[in-house]
Amino acid sequence: MENMAEGYKQLLTPLFFMPELPxxxxxxxxxxxxCERVEAASTVLWVDPSSAANRLRSAVEALMDYEGIPRRGFSRGKSYEISLHNRIERFKVAKPEFSEAAELVLAVKWTGNAGSHGSEIRAHDVLDAIEILDRTIQHIYDTSAMGIKKKAEDIIARKGMPASRITQLPVPPF
Structure with missing residues (x-):
């Protein structure tokens, strides 16, 4: 709301959305x-940004689980828990094609840690982490870029001729 005649500007900040915003x-x-953990973060983002940050950290844990990066190690006859930071480092080594994604999720992990340990986390901080996590998910799981590359290769191979005009070789009967 603006009232320039009186020289002030009022900004409103949402406290709650029902249903939550994706x-x-x-x-x-x-x-x-x-996905479930990101959706859980969306339910509390505006009410408790620190909790939302923690839920995003949990999403990174789930991502490492899915990618087969172990939570537990074994050394000298004893089992131990592997920190999320070390799991991300192991992910980077195990899947070098996703080293950029591993670097990105470190930022989400740090935001989640700050939220978990009492730092003042704002909704804006969580939204930054969401943007980073979204890019990471796209980098790892979105195959549309490969699909577009395949389409371009097909068009180049046909030299631009529409696919419907290409006659296929007859398939001999069996």
Whole structure:
């Protein structure tokens, strides 16, 4: 609301949305448990941003689970828990094609840690982490770029001729 005659501007901040606003529009082939945790973050984002940040950290844990990065290690006859940070580092080594994605989720992990340990997290901080997580999910699971590349290769192979005009070789009967 603006009242320029009196020289002030009032800004409104939402406290709650029902139903919650989706934080990521299209998960594509995103693992179900990751999606569930992101949706859980959306339910509390405006009421408790720190809790939402923690739920995003949990989404990163679920992502590492899905990618087969173990939660537990074994050394000297004893089992131990592997930190999320170390799991992300192991992901980077195990799947070098996703090293950029691993770097991105470190930021989400740090935001989640801050939310978990009492730091002042704002909704804006969580939205930044969501944007990073969304890009990570796209990088790992979105195959549309490969589909577009395949279409371009097909068009180049046909030299632009419409696919419907290409006559196929007759298939001999069996």
């Amino acid at each position: 934080l990521i529009q299209d998960f594509g082939a995103c693992p179900k448990r990751v």
